[in-house]
Amino acid sequence: MKYLIWSILAVPVAILFGQSQTGDEILQKVDRNMFSENKIIVSRMVIHGERGSRTVEVKSWQRGVKEAFSEFLAPAREQGTKMLKLQDMLWTFTPSTDRTILISGHMLRQSMMGSDLSYEDMMEDPHLPNLYAASVAGEESVNGRSCLILLLIAKKEDIVYNSRKVWVDKTRFVLVREELYAKSGKLLKRMDVREVMEVQKRWMAKSIFYKDVLKDGEGTEFLVDSLVLDAVIPDYLFSKAALKK
């Protein structure tokens, strides 16, 4: 009798908190909330290194998952540096050299400006459901918000982070915490969303703390100053000619 009562109670609770949905369905909802075909972001990275902190300000234009253009606005040393990412190629332009230089593929996985983010982390906005198979691994409260824990396993071999553990806000479908793992199972990076914001009726991260666990330093704060979703971005921006303009 006791088990029957518990079972009757458990069904609506499970439905209410999304347990009835599969991991893939939840991930689709996260993607629908967070992914935008075109976006323009002005952000700041506060990099807490071993010798103090410094701030890098960047404006980025992203189209789809493979095209991105970034311009560094500050500090003065980096101001005017531009980067163009098309597929797996990254070109960089620096005003001091007046040259556009192609950065080799493996460099995309290197630390960007000494931060805890790689160039790929910064310039890519992947469709997670296309890359990972998700399963629900549990529930947890994060910063007072009720979250589902999803375990994402890469569907392909050549994906940088072979698996991810993500904490999804149950009602806003925004990622609030993430752990990125290598194929060996080693934890590579940790991400904590400290503040979210509502943009064009979607919930997006406003302040994220990144920590590359393989790197010395105190982590990197990624702060979004402005975000425009579904923005109109001219085609010429995703050409090498735009780098020198």
Added chain:
Amino acid sequence: MNWFLLKGLLRDRSRSLFPVIIVAAGVTLTVFLHAWLAGALSSMIQTTAHYKTGHVGVMTRTYAEKTDQIPNDLALLGVDTLLAALRKEYPDLRWTPRITFGGLLDIPDDMGETKEQVPVSGMGVDLLSANSPEWNILNIGPALVQGQLPKRRGEILIAEGLAGKLHIHPGQTATLISSTMYGSMTFVNFTFAGTVRFGVGPMDRSAIIADLSDVQAAMDMTDGAGMILGFFRDDLYHEDLADQLTARFNARYTNASAKFSPIMGTLRQQSGLSDYLDLVRFISNAIMGIFLAAMSIVLWNAGLTGSLRRYGEIGLRLALGEDKGHVYRSMIVESLMIGIAGSLIGTMIGAAFAYYLQVHGFDIGSMMKNGSLMITDIIRAKVEPLTLVVGFLPGVLATLFGSAISGIGIYKRQTSQLFKELEA
């Protein structure tokens, strides 16, 4: 008696020539091998000091823990002040700051697009000061192959091998891609002033040398350096002095709780070179030990052979009434003469060969094409006082022991059996 024995040895070549040749050959090889190994080790220490560690080096505590990673994010700052203090407090050494870095060298085509991109290992050294010690330490002037030495900022020297691979010539511009001490990517244009060949494999394959101030600007390391290197003025590594100096400096300047406080390390202590040098010394001593043991056995055997060959002569001498002890002593004195003569000849020949290789050297560049060891392509032998003794003593002693042991047989001869043996 000695003169009599010497005349006997000289007149009867069958008693002296073969043993002397054996002793001389063994001593020659011992002397030569010792000088060669001493030269190779000395060359490795000098090259490592000049291009990598200095005889002593000052860096931050955290940099010292990861020197092999060249962690410029942990570099020394406030170098000018520290350098002035070092020059004042330790005037017996020449002090010079350096930044070692890695990166990519990007060669543009006519349109400014990337034509070639190769990994390089760079050094930022004081090239432009009038009294910079680097010209002598790195031997930059004689190493110049093409072009000219840098005269102004923005000019670099590039390894001849690297220049050949990239098909670039003095006057051309290239961009260095590296990272600042804060981890940002940095791009800097440089002009090739000239090409250099140091005769050190790893340097000649991928080195670029720029002025320290240019590298400081490129790496965002104002008043910074990876290390401040110290060199004894006679350019020899004095281990005891280096240890004392290091202990004194660290007691005064190093703060165990501050990650970026300066710490001094000797050449041996840096990058596990201590273990490496110990290993090299152990191997060279082991080779010498094995070689000496083998030579002693050969010479001992030669003594035995000599005694056997002279079995009849010894029997006759005993039969004529010569005292066994006298016969034994005379053989010992003979072996001593042979040992001294052979060792003298061997030492002279070995030292002459070694001296030839000290002057001319032996080019091992083709064998070290892809090696990462900081060792010159031309290895030179090193003739030092020990070289003249190292073969002499075992040469004499081995012959002596050989005769002493084989001569014991004299005391086992029975006088009653002597005539029978002679008749046979």
